[in-house]
Every structure is written in C-alpha cells, then in structure tokens.
Amino acid sequence: MTAVPAPLTAPIVDELRAVIGDRVSTAAAVRDHHASGEDYMTPMPPDAVCFAQSTEEVSAIVKICAAHGVPVIPYGTGTSLEGHVIAVHGGVCLDVSQMNAIVEVNAEDLDCRVQAGVTRKQLNEHLRDTGLFFPIDPGADASLGGMAATRASGTNAVRYGTMRENVLGLTVVLADGRIIRTGGRARKSAAGYDLTRLFIGSEGTLGVITEVQTRLYGIPEAMSTAVCQFPTLADAVDTVILTIQSGIPVARIELLDDVQMDACIRYSKLDGYEAKPTLWFEFHGTEVSVSEQAEMVGAIAGDFGGGGFQWTSRTEERNQLWQARHDAYFAALALQPGKKGIATDACVPISRLAECLLDTQRDIQEAGMVAPIVGHVGDGNFHLVILIDPDKDEELKAAKALIERMNYRAIAMGGTCTGEHGIGLGKKDFLTAEHGEAVSVMRSIKHSLDPSNIMNPGKMLRM
Numbered sequence: 001m002t003a004v005p006a007p008l009t010a011p012i013v014d015e016l017r018a019v020i021g022d023r024v025s026t027a028a029a030v031r032d033h034h035a036s037g038e039d040y041m042t043p044m045p046p047d048a049v050c051f052a053q054s055t056e057e058v059s060a061i062v063k064i065c066a067a068h069g070v071p072v073i074p075y076g077t078g079t080s081l082e083g084h085v086i087a088v089h090g091g092v093c094l095d096v097s098q099m100n101a102i103v104e105v106n107a108e109d110l111d112c113r114v115q116a117g118v119t120r121k122q123l124n125e126h127l128r129d130t131g132l133f134f135p136i137d138p139g140a141d142a143s144l145g146g147m148a149a150t151r152a153s154g155t156n157a158v159r160y161g162t163m164r165e166n167v168l169g170l171t172v173v174l175a176d177g178r179i180i181r182t183g184g185r186a187r188k189s190a191a192g193y194d195l196t197r198l199f200i201g202s203e204g205t206l207g208v209i210t211e212v213q214t215r216l217y218g219i220p221e222a223m224s225t226a227v228c229q230f231p232t233l234a235d236a237v238d239t240v241i242l243t244i245q246s247g248i249p250v251a252r253i254e255l256l257d258d259v260q261m262d263a264c265i266r267y268s269k270l271d272g273y274e275a276k277p278t279l280w281f282e283f284h285g286t287e288v289s290v291s292e293q294a295e296m297v298g299a300i301a302g303d304f305g306g307g308g309f310q311w312t313s314r315t316e317e318r319n320q321l322w323q324a325r326h327d328a329y330f331a332a333l334a335l336q337p338g339k340k341g342i343a344t345d346a347c348v349p350i351s352r353l354a355e356c357l358l359d360t361q362r363d364i365q366e367a368g369m370v371a372p373i374v375g376h377v378g379d380g381n382f383h384l385v386i387l388i389d390p391d392k393d394e395e396l397k398a399a400k401a402l403i404e405r406m407n408y409r410a411i412a413m414g415g416t417c418t419g420e421h422g423i424g425l426g427k428k429d430f431l432t433a434e435h436g437e438a439v440s441v442m443r444s445i446k447h448s449l450d451p452s453n454i455m456n457p458g459k460m461l462r463m
Helices: 010-023 028-033 055-068 120-130 144-149 195-199 233-245 258-268 287-303 315-326 328-335 350-367 393-412 428-435 438-449
Strands: 048-051 072-075 092-095 102-106 111-115 167-174 179-183 207-215 222-229 250-256 278-285 307-312 340-347 373-376 381-388
Touching: 010 048, 010 055, 028 048, 055 072, 055 092, 055 167, 055 179, 055 207, 072 144, 072 207, 102 120, 111 120, 120 144, 144 207, 167 195, 179 195, 179 207, 222 287, 222 315, 233 250, 233 278, 233 287, 233 350, 250 258, 258 315, 258 328, 258 373, 278 287, 278 315, 287 307, 315 328, 328 340, 328 381, 340 393, 350 373, 350 381, 350 393, 381 393, 393 428, 428 438
Parallel strands: 048 092, 072 092
Antiparallel strands: 102 111, 111 207, 167 179, 167 207, 222 278, 222 307, 250 278, 250 373, 340 381, 373 381
C-alpha cells in the first residue's frame, strides 16, 4: 500500500464525528477497502471514511472539509474502472452506500427519485410489481449516483440511451457545502443552463451527487434473446451496421470476439457454441414485433455468413445467456489464472467500428498479448480486458502502450477515448487529445465551482 501524507488532523476528525458520530472511520481495514475501485492502479487509501445518510449530512461533511482544505472523494459501490475513487491526495472518502432510500416512484409519469446509494438491482427489485423498470445496465450492480457521475451506459444503451438521456434532475452538494437541485420532472425545459448535464459525467470533481431523478420504462410484453456466430469479426460488425441502418429497434447488441467467446464457453458452460465472433441480441416489444425483429435480424445475419441463428423467449435461457455476458470479465481472467485484467474502452461512429476493431485486434496479436474484445456494438462502444502479470513491469508497459494506440485510433476516427468508463486517473492525456482547447474551459468551470480543488482532486483534469 502506498503511503499518502495525511492532511487530516485529529481535531478535524472530531468535527466530522460531531456531525455523524461513529460513522466516521479511520480504521486501516475500512480505509483500505475504499482505496481503489475495480481498476489496475496502485491503491491509495483515504485518511478517513465518512458514511453519510442524507444530503444534509453530506453538506455538513463537505463544509468541514472545505474549511480545512481537505480533499473529498465520493464513493458509491467501488466498481469504477479508471481510478475514480483512489485518494491520490488523501482526505475524506464520502461513502454514500447508506443513502439507499427510494424517495418516490411516480408510476403514471414514468419517473422516480432515489438517493445516490441506491443500486440498479435494488431499484428494479423495488419496481418489480409496478410494471416498470430502470434499463441502464453497466454490468456491475453500481449505485445510481456513481452511474450519473461517470455517465454510465451498458448493454441496453442502443435502445434506451445512457445516463445522460435518462436523468431528469439531480441533487448535488457543491464544494462549499451548498445544496442545489437541477432539472425536474418535466420532460422538457427551456429554463436556464442545463446544470444536470454538467454534473453527469463530472466524476465527482464538481460536487457530490446525493439524489437522482430518473426516467422509468414499462416492462415489455415480450423479450427474446438471439445468438448468432460468424466466420469473421468483420462479418459480425457488418451485421450490426445493417441492423441499425435498417431501423430495427434492437434493445441490445453485444459482440464477443473469438477469444472472449472461448472464455465464456469455458467459464459459463455455454454448450453448443464455438469459439467464433458472436453477436448476442435482445428484442423488446409485443409477441408479434419481437418475432418479426428476430426474423429480420436473422435474415441480415445470414447475408453475412452468420450461422446457427438461435433465439428464445424463455426466461431461464435468456437469463443464462445474459449472466454469461455479465461474467465476461471473470471469464477472461480465467483464461490465464493469476494474471490481472486491465479493462478499458473506446467508442467510434458505427461506420468506423469494423475498421477500428480489426486494427485493434491486429494490434493485440502483434503485441503478443491476450486481450479479449467485448462490446456494446449497437452504439459503437467496445472494451478490452488486457491480461497481464502485475509483477512484470514490461507487461504493464505493453498494456498501456496498447491502450494508448487504441484510444488515439478511436479519436482519429471521430470517436472518443471512453464510451462509458470515464476519464478518472487513467485517461487525462486522451481527454486533451480529444477535446483540445475545450479542456481549458472545463478547467475554468472546475475552478469556478471548486476553487480550492478539494472535490476528487487529481481526476479527469490536470489543474
């Protein structure tokens, strides 16, 4: 564990305890638990962890930290992938996991308001008897506050959009402790700056999100899942492109290359499949429309050499397939036990997806690395899990070089260095390459809202 100078003195800890009592912890085990997310970077623990239970408590904690210049690192479930929760300058980790109340559900208006620590699975379990669901599914059972802060998306984004499209409003505690509420329940508004979108994707650098007002959707009458395997990666991607261009309202399109499919077959016991580039689809709608969608996609896939197109509406079979997809990271790790996985992503316009994927696959092979590819390809987003020996510096160096080439390639194609993981610690240089002078405007906004740079310092922007 890397030692970090502690700016937090005993009197400041006493001030925090006066606000939330024994929900302030300086225990090494608690601090170490909050020292990193699901990333590959060196863990750095905060000096203390505060478990808040309300927006007012968050405000009080931030005011104390602001008065003493102590960094504040928001923490939801710790599933971020780019070092977002690492305490690079020590300070207070503000854990919102106990802020897990579902404040209101407005079934008639298809929206709800939840505290930031509510997870997507918790929300959908609560909604189960209402006929509604929350569709954003990044794989991990992340908190909605964290999902808003990192502008998460996932497997359903091709039909339902990302957090950017689904958050109607936020409650945010600013760096000076002020509480603001952005947006509202109306489906549109022309009133003032769109502060909601400013905080979505801000990665905790502008304030702490404490409540989220989000859209909900009716549970479809019917759902079916289809799987189709292809002779080449290009054939699979061409199928995706034509499917989207044909206007077929697919809910999910997931791509697994031959390496990732091999890993999933072994790990999740997917009998009857081969280690080939594979597309997994999901269709939502009425019984008739779902059947029509599956048949149309099946015909397109056949034109590109897709074989064994199988689809099912049986819940247990669908759940097995999607669980295997969600376990893809662990399946990849199982290819080389003992190695660590570095997860990274990029996103390009769908017309450039095949080129970008094939160039990346060629790059992996030339580097002599094992890095399965999996993607939410309906919106041009794909991921690598690069397997390395954490004790070998040369492997980490090679992985970083591979990530660098992939990101610059995506940017050159009109894409982005990250479709959903965010910038955090790992992609600050790529943010500058992607946005150029606009980054200076981002710094100005950061300085205006957080002049002392206490909100998740070291992340996203070089100040």
